[in-house]
Amino acid sequence: MKIAFCFPGQGSQDVGMGHAIAAEYPEARAVFDEASEAVGFDVARLCFEGPIEELTETEKQQPALVATSIACLRAVRSVGIKPEYVIGHSVGEYSALAAAEALSDRDALALVGERGRATAEAAREKPGAMAAVLGLEDPVVEELCAAIENVWPANYNCPGQIVVSGENAAVDELLAAAAEAGARKTVKLRVSGAFHSPLVESAGARLRPALESVTFREPATAFMSTVTARIEDGSGLVDLLVQQLTGPVRFTQAVRALIAEGVEMFVEIGPGQVLSGLLRRCDRSLKTVSVGDPESLRRFQETLSAA
Numbered sequence: 001m002k003i004a005f006c007f008p009g010q011g012s013q014d015v016g017m018g019h020a021i022a023a024e025y026p027e028a029r030a031v032f033d034e035a036s037e038a039v040g041f042d043v044a045r046l047c048f049e050g051p052i053e054e055l056t057e058t059e060k061q062q063p064a065l066v067a068t069s070i071a072c073l074r075a076v077r078s079v080g081i082k083p084e085y086v087i088g089h090s091v092g093e094y095s096a097l098a099a100a101e102a103l104s105d106r107d108a109l110a111l112v113g114e115r116g117r118a119t120a121e122a123a124r125e126k127p128g129a130m131a132a133v134l135g136l137e138d139p140v141v142e143e144l145c146a147a148i149e150n151v152w153p154a155n156y157n158c159p160g161q162i163v164v165s166g167e168n169a170a171v172d173e174l175l176a177a178a179a180e181a182g183a184r185k186t187v188k189l190r191v192s193g194a195f196h197s198p199l200v201e202s203a204g205a206r207l208r209p210a211l212e213s214v215t216f217r218e219p220a221t222a223f224m225s226t227v228t229a230r231i232e233d234g235s236g237l238v239d240l241l242v243q244q245l246t247g248p249v250r251f252t253q254a255v256r257a258l259i260a261e262g263v264e265m266f267v268e269i270g271p272g273q274v275l276s277g278l279l280r281r282c283d284r285s286l287k288t289v290s291v292g293d294p295e296s297l298r299r300f301q302e303t304l305s306a307a
Helices: 019-024 026-039 043-049 058-078 092-099 105-125 138-146 168-180 198-212 237-246 251-260 274-282 294-306
Strands: 002-007 085-088 129-134 151-158 161-166 185-188 222-224 263-269 287-291
Touching: 002 058, 002 092, 019 026, 019 043, 019 058, 019 294, 026 043, 026 058, 026 105, 043 058, 058 092, 058 105, 058 263, 058 287, 058 294, 085 092, 085 251, 092 105, 092 222, 092 237, 105 198, 105 237, 129 168, 138 151, 138 161, 138 168, 151 168, 151 251, 151 274, 161 168, 168 185, 198 237, 222 251, 251 263, 251 274, 263 274, 274 287, 287 294
Parallel strands: 002 085, 002 263, 085 222, 263 287
Antiparallel strands: 129 161, 129 185, 151 161
16 A cells, blocks of 8 residues: 655644654654754744744744654654655645655754745735635636736645635635635635745745755655645755745645555644645545554554554
């Protein structure tokens, strides 16, 4: 059975994340110390104790999420489980690249710290909004965005669920048009900017020097990009991670590509179960597992033993 490890992005955070797995697995606890050193604040305190208002700040949320995912990954590795593929949603791609050994854990954590600062600053320079549109086909939402200036598809999360991003007024206009087109539901997201849109283009210029300063290796595990929805090698990762900032997250398309590769089980490594929910909406026949604490890791081991 082919397995893909999936790594979540912003929206999966919660106070207490990583605490239980860090308490039981020393190799997981070490990640939080490495992260704190790499980004310059106490990542363990923030993840374990909050407050949620601080954990939701873009520049802190991103390294906190990736640190928790890498900590969970180390626990999974300690029991000898390896995937055939890795995939990450937005900032989760840094966790995926670390899992694929294309990037060292320390470099991944330091880069995400830079990414968080760069995207937060870009959002302050050009404020915007994001919103989820539920119940419309992808091409319908794409046509609505094309008809309105300064709003774009940002996340293809699963069939019938697209997040759009853009200027506040443009997003509001898009939501009104989506409701008129028959959308089942529209929801403004609690985010600080128009991420995955051209409005945060300046973040790429800030982040590129940091990306170019680290060593990217050829992935040891097949890396499915949610920028291109293709398996990517190590040669163009800097450009992909810059493009990722302003381009849409093609999670739906990437999951379909992995299914075509023969993946039958998707394992969400890190906090929450957001991706597991999206995966089931992509294909209800998929086996999905979430590993964010010791108990869920034990259940995962039992599932594999029974397979």
